[in-house]
């Protein structure tokens with residue numbers, strides 16, 4: 187008999203991507219951030235379920251497939267494979283890659299619909315309005331603008347067409363007070379605060395009922411008992427978060443364990459869907475609400491919006507080929523405070539790769555490990571008595587677990603890395619000042635202590651940075667003689683064991699090299 191899992195559960199998701207076009211670095215950014223979060227929680231003793239995937243229904247997909255002369259299903263099968271490859275490339279440690287065309291998802295979407303209907307929140311009406319195919323959303327007259335005879339959404343600058351059709355509606359207007367009460371009672375429901383405030387003020391202005399079915403096309407989940415109607419893609423899409431953990435089987439062990447979700451990570455353009463529609467649907471369906479919606483910003487190329495027409499859309503594969511996976515992961519999470527908009531450029535990436543990784547971490551590790559290999563019999567050195575300086579540095583390293591936990595609790599990846607690297611910077615200063623290469627001749631016992639302290643900091647940093655740079659930190663932990671079962675955060679309680687044999691050191695964080703012209 188296996189013993190029961192006593193680990194606390196943690197369930198997180200990314201948005202599910204529209205697989206219409208080619209993956210870009212904005213998608214990679216979201217996957218990497220969620221992956222770091224998932225890995226952090228696993229290393230911190232949680233039983234994590236990490237869901238990501240593709241959003242495969244809707245008019246836009248149907249139209250793109252038609253243009254290519256294939257069926258929507260053929261199109262999404264091909265595109266889902268493209269996104270699966272991106273996840274492979276990024277090393278995303280997902281537990282399920284959901285597709286909204288997965289058979290179990292149809293049952294889930296229809297089940298939540300029936301629950302909302304049974305609660306009296308769905309009625310049949312007629313919709314007329316300005317519709318954006320790209321956004322799969324209707325806009326009110328005052329949210330539109332006309333240029334050269336064409337009407338656009340002010341918010342998304344996408345083209346609009348006047349659409350009139352019979353449609354089912356969700357009584358969103360009835361949820362204004364309950365949503366505001368939720369935001370009041372759970373101020374951490376949306377973050378960062380400045381983005382959540384936009385959502386709150388939108389709700390305060392009043393909510394209109396939401397059109398939630400379409401009759402003009404059939405590429406979607408059929409509305410139960412309503413021939414000709416398919417679900418509005420957002421009802422279907424948001425429900426993926428339930429399907430991923432076993433819904434509609436609410437009695438299942440998986441659903442009981444993981445729902446409600448602890449965290450939805452999404453971009454700023456879809457905050458309303460996640461912080462307004464989603465909790466309203468769940469309230470209507472009598473299901474528990476997610477604990478937190480973390481809204482990240484948009485990435486721009488050299489400060490310029492990425493767009494096909496500008497030809498500045500960077501494919502994740504190209505960026506990784508140029509700089510390496512872990513430097514890209516580190517850069518994206520270190521450079522931009524999570525939540526804010528950010529920018530990337532060649533110089534900025536190379537700067538971080540060389541300064542933070544090659545110099546601050548790689549060089550320190552390589553220098554200390556080489557000295558240990560040559561002068562300490564290739565094993566973790568035996569330290570003597572610690573000086574106040576040694577103690578101070580070791581205490582700061584030991585405190586990094588708390589610092590990282592606090593930062594990850596609010597998805598402050600940037601802050602976590604900044605503070606961790608500050609200790610590394612101070613360790614570099616310590617190493618230079620203590621000059622163990624001089625001590626080698628004058629005081630070998632003191633040299634051993636300095637090397638031990640340095641290795642202990644490097645080991646702490648390598649352990650805590652695994653969520654961001656799994657492969658490189660894994661290699662570094664190999665060099666430090668840390669066994670596979672000694673790499674989680676609980677293992678940080680025990681310092682490195684003197685005498686542990688170490689493999690011959692090899693550099694782990696190379697400097698950036700420009701490809702030969």
Ligand code: ME8
Pocket residue numbers: 200201202203204205211212213215216241423424426451452453454455456483484485486492
């Ligand atoms: O919105 N920088 O899918 P999507 C950072 N299917 N993030 C970006 C970005 C950029 N330049 N561009 C897009 C959808 N994103 C829906 C989601 S969830 C139930 C349904 C983010 O493929 C975007 O904000 O357009 C979103 O979180 C994710 O990438 C997928 O966007």
